Amino acid sequence: MPEKRTGGRSAVVVAQVRSAVEELVRERGAERVTIPLIAERAGVNPTSIYRRWGDLPTMLNDIATYRLDSDRPLPDTGSLRADLIAWAGEIVAHYAKPVNAALLRGGAASAGDTESDCLRNRRAEAQVLADRSSSAFAADDLIELVIAPIIYRVIFLPWTLTPELAVRCVDRLLCHTPEVASEA
Amino acid sequence: MPEKRTGGRSAVVVAQVRSAVEELVRERGAERVTIPLIAERAGVNPTSIYRRWGDLPTMLNDIATYRLDSDRPLPDTGSLRADLIAWAGEIVAHYAKPVNAALLRGGAASAGDTESDCLRNRRAEAQVLADRSSSAFAADDLIELVIAPIIYRVIFLPWTLTPELAVRCVDRLLCHTPEVASEA
DNA sequence: AGCCTAACGCAACGAAAATTGCTTTAGGGG
DNA sequence: CCCCTAAAGCAATTTTCGTTGCGTTAGGCT
Numbered sequence: 001m002p003e004k005r006t007g008g009r010s011a012v013v014v015a016q017v018r019s020a021v022e023e024l025v026r027e028r029g030a031e032r033v034t035i036p037l038i039a040e041r042a043g044v045n046p047t048s049i050y051r052r053w054g055d056l057p058t059m060l061n062d063i064a065t066y067r068l069d070s071d072r073p074l075p076d077t078g079s080l081r082a083d084l085i086a087w088a089g090e091i092v093a094h095y096a097k098p099v100n101a102a103l104l105r106g107g108a109a110s111a112g113d114t115e116s117d118c119l120r121n122r123r124a125e126a127q128v129l130a131d132r133s134s135s136a137f138a139a140d141d142l143i144e145l146v147i148a149p150i151i152y153r154v155i156f157l158p159w160t161l162t163p164e165l166a167v168r169c170v171d172r173l174l175c176h177t178p179e180v181a182s183e184a
Numbered sequence: 185m186p187e188k189r190t191g192g193r194s195a196v197v198v199a200q201v202r203s204a205v206e207e208l209v210r211e212r213g214a215e216r217v218t219i220p221l222i223a224e225r226a227g228v229n230p231t232s233i234y235r236r237w238g239d240l241p242t243m244l245n246d247i248a249t250y251r252l253d254s255d256r257p258l259p260d261t262g263s264l265r266a267d268l269i270a271w272a273g274e275i276v277a278h279y280a281k282p283v284n285a286a287l288l289r290g291g292a293a294s295a296g297d298t299e300s301d302c303l304r305n306r307r308a309e310a311q312v313l314a315d316r317s318s319s320a321f322a323a324d325d326l327i328e329l330v331i332a333p334i335i336y337r338v339i340f341l342p343w344t345l346t347p348e349l350a351v352r353c354v355d356r357l358l359c360h361t362p363e364v365a366s367e368a
Numbered sequence: 369a370g371c372c373t374a375a376c377g378c379a380a381c382g383a384a385a386a387t388t389g390c391t392t393t394a395g396g397g398g
Numbered sequence: 399c400c401c402c403t404a405a406a407g408c409a410a411t412t413t414t415c416g417t418t419g420c421g422t423t424a425g426g427c428t
Binding site for chain 4: 003004005009010013044045047048051052
Binding site: 149 | 292
């Protein structure tokens, strides 16, 4: 039974809309983007966007969630500290790009009430890393000590984002469990 | 010389607009609020809002900043730990109210590009508390270990906000400096 | 109390966004 | 390869937003 057509033209439309949103959000900021504007940039009819996503906040959230998400492999070097730093560093690097930061801010605005949340994959990864740590720390510690400080700066103090931030946060997490910090 | 009329009718208008914004932001989320909508709810003419605030992001930011900001005194009990917990607890309690959380999300959306930022007063307070700590920690530590985790949960995981969060974060901050933790 | 004018209300307008009915295209199972 | 229909396109319409000019109300200083 034929249901949901995801390939071919539809896929192209979605891809074009995504790029258009990213361009426009970078150019004008998430607050000053409109659906007709996106449609024009994407070479797509506005109606298609309205029918697919409904409204703009919904769409922004969807697109903010999509990035950095797919089946990206987690770092696995053998050293827990190195893995964590690599992982945190990826996140910092990703959101250091103004596009992605702007999208995150847009996603933040429409998070909360709706369960849609563009960081849930990050939390899933935190769970994996916590499991791998032999109970040195819990996923919640990873969230509060590493993800939260990074995301806070991304949203409110983007110009203070540096690669060292990842190292500082990870070391703060590990300094409670020194035997793990010095492990191979 | 007659300048700036802040009392009487103007004050009433501002107050009514504020309440209207808070109601609507709670009901529909910061992204789905418009100025005409607010005006109607406030029983005020849209023109007045446009002329006073200019546009919506500006207004949301203004209102988000106003709350919890006025001349609120910082806790000063003599015990650093108690002060910090009281301070962090105030923040948690404030943003536990859905209105304030939604306003913060709205502010987050327009942060970054514009320098307007509804958490700058929080950072100023962090500076004061850090100075008071005899260099036990820096303002940045306070931000990354206490404010960031709280704000992260407010924005992305509001249903996980609990009073214990404040205690947990403060103790994490102080566990690096045990002599301070046990001070009177 | 009276004057000056800041700030609000009203109404009309232009522009842009959202909705709707219908037609056309093309995905994907048989 | 054909059929069925999901999804995109198109065009006309309706809604809503934001702006502007002008008259009215009332704050606050003298």
